[in-house]
Amino acid sequence: MNRRIRRHPILEFDTGRARVHITVNGRQVEAFAGEPIAAAILAAGIRVFRRTARLDSPRGVYCAIGRCTDCVMTVDGTPSVRTCVTPVEDGMVVESQRV
Amino acid sequence: MARADGALSLEEIAGCPGWPGEDCIERKRVAVLECVEDIPCNPCEAACPAHAIAIGSPITNLPAIDGERCTGCSVCVAICPGLACFVVEKNHSADLAAVAMPYELLPLPEVGDTVRALDRGGRYLCPGEVVQVQRAKRFDKTAVITVTVEKRFVNHARSMEVSDRDQRP
Amino acid sequence: MRPETETELAVVGAGPAGLCAAIEAARRGVRTTLVDENPRPGGQLFKQIHKFFGSHRHGAGVRGFRIGEELLAEIERSDVRVLLDTVVFGFHDDNTLGLYRGGTVLPLRARRTVLATGALEKPLTFRGWTLPGVMGAGAVQTMINLHGVLPGARVLMVGSGNVGLIVAYQLIQAGATVVAVVEALPAVSGWHVHAAKIRRLGVPVLLSHTVLEARGGDSVEQAVIAPIDGRCRIDGRGERRLDVDLVCIAVGLRPLSELAELARCRLGFVAPLGGFLPLHDETMKSSRPEVYVAGDLAGIEEASTAMEEGKLAGLSAARSLGKLSRREYARLAEEIMDNLAELRLGSFGEERRRCKDEILLRYRSLNAAEASAGGR
Numbered sequence: 001m002n003r004r005i006r007r008h009p010i011l012e013f014d015t016g017r018a019r020v021h022i023t024v025n026g027r028q029v030e031a032f033a034g035e036p037i038a039a040a041i042l043a044a045g046i047r048v049f050r051r052t053a054r055l056d057s058p059r060g061v062y063c064a065i066g067r068c069t070d071c072v073m074t075v076d077g078t079p080s081v082r083t084c085v086t087p088v089e090d091g092m093v094v095e096s097q098r099v
Numbered sequence: 100m101a102r103a104d105g106a107l108s109l110e111e112i113a114g115c116p117g118w119p120g121e122d123c124i125e126r127k128r129v130a131v132l133e134c135v136e137d138i139p140c141n142p143c144e145a146a147c148p149a150h151a152i153a154i155g156s157p158i159t160n161l162p163a164i165d166g167e168r169c170t171g172c173s174v175c176v177a178i179c180p181g182l183a184c185f186v187v188e189k190n191h192s193a194d195l196a197a198v199a200m201p202y203e204l205l206p207l208p209e210v211g212d213t214v215r216a217l218d219r220g221g222r223y224l225c226p227g228e229v230v231q232v233q234r235a236k237r238f239d240k241t242a243v244i245t246v247t248v249e250k251r252f253v254n255h256a257r258s259m260e261v262s263d264r265d266q267r268p
Numbered sequence: 269m270r271p272e273t274e275t276e277l278a279v280v281g282a283g284p285a286g287l288c289a290a291i292e293a294a295r296r297g298v299r300t301t302l303v304d305e306n307p308r309p310g311g312q313l314f315k316q317i318h319k320f321f322g323s324h325r326h327g328a329g330v331r332g333f334r335i336g337e338e339l340l341a342e343i344e345r346s347d348v349r350v351l352l353d354t355v356v357f358g359f360h361d362d363n364t365l366g367l368y369r370g371g372t373v374l375p376l377r378a379r380r381t382v383l384a385t386g387a388l389e390k391p392l393t394f395r396g397w398t399l400p401g402v403m404g405a406g407a408v409q410t411m412i413n414l415h416g417v418l419p420g421a422r423v424l425m426v427g428s429g430n431v432g433l434i435v436a437y438q439l440i441q442a443g444a445t446v447v448a449v450v451e452a453l454p455a456v457s458g459w460h461v462h463a464a465k466i467r468r469l470g471v472p473v474l475l476s477h478t479v480l481e482a483r484g485g486d487s488v489e490q491a492v493i494a495p496i497d498g499r500c501r502i503d504g505r506g507e508r509r510l511d512v513d514l515v516c517i518a519v520g521l522r523p524l525s526e527l528a529e530l531a532r533c534r535l536g537f538v539a540p541l542g543g544f545l546p547l548h549d550e551t552m553k554s555s556r557p558e559v560y561v562a563g564d565l566a567g568i569e570e571a572s573t574a575m576e577e578g579k580l581a582g583l584s585a586a587r588s589l590g591k592l593s594r595r596e597y598a599r600l601a602e603e604i605m606d607n608l609a610e611l612r613l614g615s616f617g618e619e620r621r622r623c624k625d626e627i628l629l630r631y632r633s634l635n636a637a638e639a640s641a642g643g644r
Contacts, residue, residue: 005417008443010317061419104467137616141328141612142328157610180320205441221468
């Protein structure tokens with residue numbers, strides 16, 4: 001499900017932003033260059049970013065300001081990257097981690 | 100003061116200086132400023148081309164409307180940051196009143212459309228016909244939509260639901 | 269002075285307060301470095317798609333993000349050095365800030381600093397609050413207004429302060445349905461006009477109600493709400509389930525005071541302004557003489573007060589660096605303080621005004637206590 005806002009009464013989106021592609025747990029996801037990884041993931045309709053190690057609880061985005069660490073994922077091999085404040089780059093490989 | 104849950108009664112509005120008076124509403128097209136709290140804010144005063152709105156100092160004063168000076172141009176409707184201004188014309192026609200309201204949603208209705216006129220609590224009142232859509236650069240994306248409604252709803256119709264509102268992203 | 273590791277004024281945070289502080293200081297000839305951890309400056313300003321209130325003289329009626337654009341344009345025209353994607357993680361006794369950028373640690377020695385680090389949403393804990401689909405209102409606002417992404421289609425808004433009411437309206441503009449707003453108190457906390465906008469679109473505002481639970485498999489599918497009385501007792505008989513996929517938490521903000529604390533600024537707890545915040549005087553100077561504070565960090569208010577406080581902090585820093593005369597400073601500072609007083613008028617401003625006065629009092633008693641203890 002695509003959760004991108006196509007029309008908005010006040011704002012304009014999609015105006016000439018370059019598109020890039022990342023993979024999220026093996027699935028190819030289209031993104032706009034420079035947007036946070038978390039925005040691209042939510043836009044693709046993916047809500048579960050990771051599961052906690054002990055209770056297997058699904059976690060997603062909470063604060064979106066880089067403070068709560070709910071949204072951390074492994075990006076290009078580096079674990080615990082805050083996806084809400086990290087911009088996408090073409091070809092990024094994003095994976096859930098069990099933390 | 101203001102109804103605790105955000106939907107004012109007519110009594111509360113009529114008690115404020117932004118109410119032009121029943122007599123005025125009977126005679127002409129005029130603005131109704133449903134501004135009831137002492138928030139520091141005064142762009143309506145500066146924007147009114149007829150100088151019909153007075154706030155003065157301090158800027159927490161509630162705006163007062165001079166119904167005689169008001170021309171019903173609807174600039175205040177678009178300018179108010181709180182979307183609290185409306186222009187009413189009780190005797191738009193023999194049967195219908197007209198109400199100009201601020202609108203910032205999509206899709207924008209068009210002249211001739213039928214909409215559902217709603218009251219301050221979002222309750223359906225009657226069907227309305229869009230007779231005017233005003234957009235201007237200085238309105239900055241706040242459209243002013245004038246809708247005709249049953250005359251008895253002139254002081255109640257303050258919102259609309261546009262049919263087939265396709266808001267799916 | 270080596271430009272890379274030294275500056276006259278470091279401004280931490282490029283939101284409305286920080287931008288205004290940097291612009292004002294640079295205007296007086298202060299060599300200024302503006303640092304922000306985000307890839308773009310602007311703070312919360314670009315999320316504000318509604319028209320601002322306040323005085324017509326000071327730009328009321330303009331949408332927040334347009335004010336942001338003007339400020340950014342001014343920064344670009346100025347000599348301010350802007351460091352983005354840069355975290356300030358340290359503040360040493362010799363006024364060296366520790367910066368972290370792209371994997372590298374950089375020192376920045378600043379003769380003066382303005383801290384404008386803003387605020388963070390307060391969480392609300394309830395059963396299921398960690399489920400994907402429970403998000404802070406600020407987070408939702410970022411997604412819908414900055415990134416054009418709708419994180420849910422059917423929303424429960426928790427909290428009827430201005431943030432909750434405004435974001436509820438903006439969710440409708442973005443295409444969502446706001447199923448209800450719940451407010452634990454018996455009256456709407458925010459401004460009537462913001463509540464009126466959503467009530468007349470049919471959004472129920474349920475007073476004396478709270479959220480009990482967010483339910484769902486892997487993400488929110490339902491929320492459970494119930495009436496709550498003045499003593500926080502839940503009325504189980506009034507429990508209702510709402511069909512929602514997004515629960516938005518708007519129960520208040522708290523100042524991000526960690527860096528101020530690290531810099532050894534004395535903090536005070538001021539509940540109506542969000543919690544712990546750095547005490548300051550009327551010039552925005554903190555208890556650490558080289559450090560000034562401004563914006564939500566100095567107490568949760570609004571963008572307009574943040575901009576005025578930022579200007580004042582920038583001016584005060586410039587004055588302390590000898591860049592303008594006492595007379596010129598007094599004239600400009602008085603104008604800003606008049607603006608701030610105007611923005612704090614009215615029933616809503618009264619408590620903020622009282623709290624800001626309390627901060628000044630507590631700041632003064634800090635100094636008195638230290639003086640009598642022999643000073644530092």
